Amino acid sequence: MAYVAIADRDHEHELHDPHTFITKYVWSQDHKVIAIQYSLTAIFVGVIALLLSGMMRLQLAFPDSFSFIAPQDYYQFVTIHGMIMVIYLLTALFLGGFGNYLIPLMCGSRDMVFPFMNMLSYWVYLLSVIILLTSFFVPGGPTGAGWTLYPPQAVMQGTPGSSWGIILMLVSLGVFIVAFTMGGLNYVTTVLQARCKGMTLMRMPLSVWGIFIATILGLLAFPALLVSAIMMTLDATIGTSFFMPAVLEAGMQNDHEGGSPILFQHLFWFFGHPEVYIVALPAFGLVSDILACHARKNIFGYRQMVWAIVAIGGLSFIVWAHHMYVSGMDPYFGFFFATTTLIIAVPTAIKVYNWVLTLYEGDIHLRVPMLFCIGFIFTFIHGGLTGLFLGNVVVDLPLSDTYFVVGHFHMVMGVSPVLVVFAAIYHWYPKITGKMYNETMGKWHFWFTFLGAYSIYLPMHYLGILGVPRRYFSYGPTEFIPESAQAMNVGITYSALFVAAAQILFFVNMFMSLRGKKSDPNPWGATTLEWRTPQHPPKHGNWGPSLPTVYRWAYDYSVPGAAKDFISQDEPAAPGAEGFDPEHPNG
Amino acid sequence: MSILGKLAEKSWLTPSAAGDGVDMNTGPEPAAKTALALFIAVLTSIFFLFAVGYRMRMHQPDWEAISDPGLLWINSVALVLASVCMHFARKSALSGDIRGVRYALTLAGALSIAFLVGQFAAWGILRESGLYAVQSPATAFFMLLTGIHALHLFGGLVVWARAAARAWQGIEVKRIRLSVELCTTYWHFLLLVWYVFFTLLLLT
Numbered sequence: 001m002a003y004v005a006i007a008d009r010d011h012e013h014e015l016h017d018p019h020t021f022i023t024k025y026v027w028s029q030d031h032k033v034i035a036i037q038y039s040l041t042a043i044f045v046g047v048i049a050l051l052l053s054g055m056m057r058l059q060l061a062f063p064d065s066f067s068f069i070a071p072q073d074y075y076q077f078v079t080i081h082g083m084i085m086v087i088y089l090l091t092a093l094f095l096g097g098f099g100n101y102l103i104p105l106m107c108g109s110r111d112m113v114f115p116f117m118n119m120l121s122y123w124v125y126l127l128s129v130i131i132l133l134t135s136f137f138v139p140g141g142p143t144g145a146g147w148t149l150y151p152p153q154a155v156m157q158g159t160p161g162s163s164w165g166i167i168l169m170l171v172s173l174g175v176f177i178v179a180f181t182m183g184g185l186n187y188v189t190t191v192l193q194a195r196c197k198g199m200t201l202m203r204m205p206l207s208v209w210g211i212f213i214a215t216i217l218g219l220l221a222f223p224a225l226l227v228s229a230i231m232m233t234l235d236a237t238i239g240t241s242f243f244m245p246a247v248l249e250a251g252m253q254n255d256h257e258g259g260s261p262i263l264f265q266h267l268f269w270f271f272g273h274p275e276v277y278i279v280a281l282p283a284f285g286l287v288s289d290i291l292a293c294h295a296r297k298n299i300f301g302y303r304q305m306v307w308a309i310v311a312i313g314g315l316s317f318i319v320w321a322h323h324m325y326v327s328g329m330d331p332y333f334g335f336f337f338a339t340t341t342l343i344i345a346v347p348t349a350i351k352v353y354n355w356v357l358t359l360y361e362g363d364i365h366l367r368v369p370m371l372f373c374i375g376f377i378f379t380f381i382h383g384g385l386t387g388l389f390l391g392n393v394v395v396d397l398p399l400s401d402t403y404f405v406v407g408h409f410h411m412v413m414g415v416s417p418v419l420v421v422f423a424a425i426y427h428w429y430p431k432i433t434g435k436m437y438n439e440t441m442g443k444w445h446f447w448f449t450f451l452g453a454y455s456i457y458l459p460m461h462y463l464g465i466l467g468v469p470r471r472y473f474s475y476g477p478t479e480f481i482p483e484s485a486q487a488m489n490v491g492i493t494y495s496a497l498f499v500a501a502a503q504i505l506f507f508v509n510m511f512m513s514l515r516g517k518k519s520d521p522n523p524w525g526a527t528t529l530e531w532r533t534p535q536h537p538p539k540h541g542n543w544g545p546s547l548p549t550v551y552r553w554a555y556d557y558s559v560p561g562a563a564k565d566f567i568s569q570d571e572p573a574a575p576g577a578e579g580f581d582p583e584h585p586n587g
Numbered sequence: 588m589s590i591l592g593k594l595a596e597k598s599w600l601t602p603s604a605a606g607d608g609v610d611m612n613t614g615p616e617p618a619a620k621t622a623l624a625l626f627i628a629v630l631t632s633i634f635f636l637f638a639v640g641y642r643m644r645m646h647q648p649d650w651e652a653i654s655d656p657g658l659l660w661i662n663s664v665a666l667v668l669a670s671v672c673m674h675f676a677r678k679s680a681l682s683g684d685i686r687g688v689r690y691a692l693t694l695a696g697a698l699s700i701a702f703l704v705g706q707f708a709a710w711g712i713l714r715e716s717g718l719y720a721v722q723s724p725a726t727a728f729f730m731l732l733t734g735i736h737a738l739h740l741f742g743g744l745v746v747w748a749r750a751a752a753r754a755w756q757g758i759e760v761k762r763i764r765l766s767v768e769l770c771t772t773y774w775h776f777l778l779l780v781w782y783v784f785f786t787l788l789l790l791t
């Protein structure tokens with residue numbers, strides 16, 4: 001029997017076209033609707049996490065002035081803020097949101113290969129979010145163990161939420177991982193099996209590459225979190241001692257003996273480091289495509305960019321212990337991990353050079369998405385450089401657990417990916433909604449966010465060098481922390497509140513523009529397939545009666561001799577549209 | 588083309604003919620197989636990390652080895668036989684013999700259920716010998732490893748039950764071939780995992 005690709009069963013698709021409101025927008029199996037559901041949910045929890053961080057900043061700037069922020073509240077805010085931002089916002093938004101929307105459209109498929117499982121993935125994700133938020137309403141509140149959930153303190157009395165909160169947290173993570181796995185199997189299989197004719201691996205836009213490799217990282221790394229969550233749940237409920245050592249708790253020996261907290265740290269960071277690249281790689285991919293498009297130039301070193309993504313993905317599994325230098329380890333062990341950590345900076349640096357070289361002599365249009373991408377290059381270089389400091393054991397020891405680390409990871413994994421999220425939303429908003437937003441408002445949003453974020457995180461590096469420790473409720477009179485540090489904290493808080501308020505511009509813009517002016521089907525003159533759908537915005541099944549055929553890579557911008565300054569991937573080679581060979585620019 | 592060859596493609600050199608260099612094989616069959624292969628990779632990661640945790644926890648001073656119930660040997664034989672039956676079910680499915688599929692598939696499931704019952708009995712034996720206490724890390728790990736493995740086999744049995752029911756309903760062989768092939772791969776994988784875990788438990 002000859003196989004008929006799922007993607008080619010046109011007539012069946014007609015039959016299954018959803019007709020009621022419920023099948024169209026609620027229990028939808030359309031990847032675009034699922035993508036929007038994922039994104040809106042992620043952004044919703046992201047806003048909660050943002051509010052939590054505002055509360056933390058209030059406490060840090062004005063200690064003891066707010067009756068509604070007790071020490072245990074502060075720890076709960078820190079924990080839930082971090083957890084939401086890393087997992088429930090960024091991971092879900094990049095993979096469940098952008099991955100879902102872009103993979104089928106950019107690869108020229110009708111949908112994900114398993115649409116039902118894709119739908120299930122979103123609803124299970126929503127369940128994990130609900131479980132997480134429920135923990136605010138249980139006795140003792142959510143866990144206050146820090147997003148790293150280190151035992152033994154995570155499950156000991158005295159840590160906020162050590163009875164209910166931590167269990168709900170672990171269960172919620174387990175449920176999230178199930179959701180992610182269902183989605184992830186879909187994304188990878190779709191990329192491998194459902195590309196349209198002519199779409200070779202190396203003709204895929206870098207966005208797809210970034211999301212694809214990040215998903216593989218997630219599939220292999222989330223198990224480590226799952227394993228540690230299962231073992232910690234057992235420790236906390238039935239009293240096993242996988243991670244829990246014997247500890248004196250209020251003068252009494254607890255029921256545990258011999259468990260290894262270090263074992264937890266290894267498992268956690270075996271997940272935790274790849275996780276930072278699960279967030280970074282999709283951002284790398286999206287930035288590459290948006291930069292090339294708005295600079296009207298092919299991406300510099302396409303193959304290197306792909307290889308670097310793959311190399312970073314592989315290396316990210318052998319650097320995890322750089323988070324554990326202060327936990328004590330064999331010096332050779334530390335040497336090994338410092339070396340791998342520095343090696344991973346090489347492919348990362350290659351990517352940065354290539355972005356900059358893509359801009360070089362480009363026909364740069366400083367539109368809103370482009371501004372955000374350029375902002376990303378700044379913050380990412382900044383965070384990458386401080387990462388190099390921390391990767392060296394001797395430099396890390398005094399800096400670990402200070403605000404230097406907070407500055408580092410917010411630059412590299414907070415601000416940078418969020419700038420890319422904004423860039424991507426501004427770039428694809430016309431595609432998703434068919435409407436154009438207000439560009440002036442978008443530009444104000446960029447400058448407020450970019451400069452504001454810098455003024456939050458840059459000073460933190462100085463605090464860290466002074467030795468100000470992270471995760472403290474208040475410092476009181478501490479000898480090595482000068483008065484001026486407190487002044488700086490006040491400044492940081494003002495910036496933070498300002499940046500948070502500036503996001504209102506974004507929401508207002510996005511919301512009002514839904515009824516705004518119609519956009520062009522391809523307003524930026526982009527080459528990739530998602531701009532070539534017969535309807536705008538694309539309908540169920542994406543491509544109308546027949547799938548596109550791809551004839552070229554995704555970066556034929558400003559091809560000499562061509563009629564337009566871009567050639568879409570599905571335009572056949574014709575005289576004057578042969579494409580541009582960057583190795584022989586003069587023909 | 589090898590994967591390295593694919594990654595070396597100079598995709599900016601626009602080929603002359605439409606769709607040159609297509610390198611995918613579409614269709615529901617390979618998609619399901621790819622997804623299962625990926626899922627097995629995920630499970631390998633999970634099982635591997637449990638095993639690593641076990642090895643690391645062993646080195647703590649409070650570790651006391653336990654003697655594993657002899658019943659595990661019998662259970663292991665049952666699981667091997669289940670895998671063999673799955674293998675025959677697959678062979679029959681590929682050669683279009685629906686009766687072969689029915690019997691081999693049913694037998695494979697029955698043996699797997701026997702394995703699960705046996706594992707449960709092994710827990711009982713541990714409990715009676717007084718080693719059940721959760722405070723003993725070796726016992727806790729024994730339960731954890733066997734439990735996680737059993738849970739995955741149970742998940743497989745849910746899929747198996749559907750496939751077996753369809754086989755007995757007199758469905759065409761080719762419509763059930765894919766399910767049987769996927770079950771077989773999954774069973775062989777879980778057998779392998781069991782042998783690694785069992786060796787680990789025996790050695791320590």
Ligand code: HEM
Binds near residue numbers: 148386391405408413
């Ligand atoms: C050149 C690249 C990088 C190097 C060398 C590097 C190095 C390090 C080191 C050594 C630490 C541990 C600091 C400590 O706790 O004492 C750290 C923390 C961290 N890094 Fe990076 N990093 C790099 C890039 C990134 C990227 C790309 C991300 C995310 C997208 C990231 C996210 C984080 C996070 C979240 C933490 C803190 C985790 C915590 O303790 O809560 N890093 N980095």
Ligand SMILES: [Cu+2]
Binds near residue numbers: 272273319
């Ligand atoms: Cu790391």
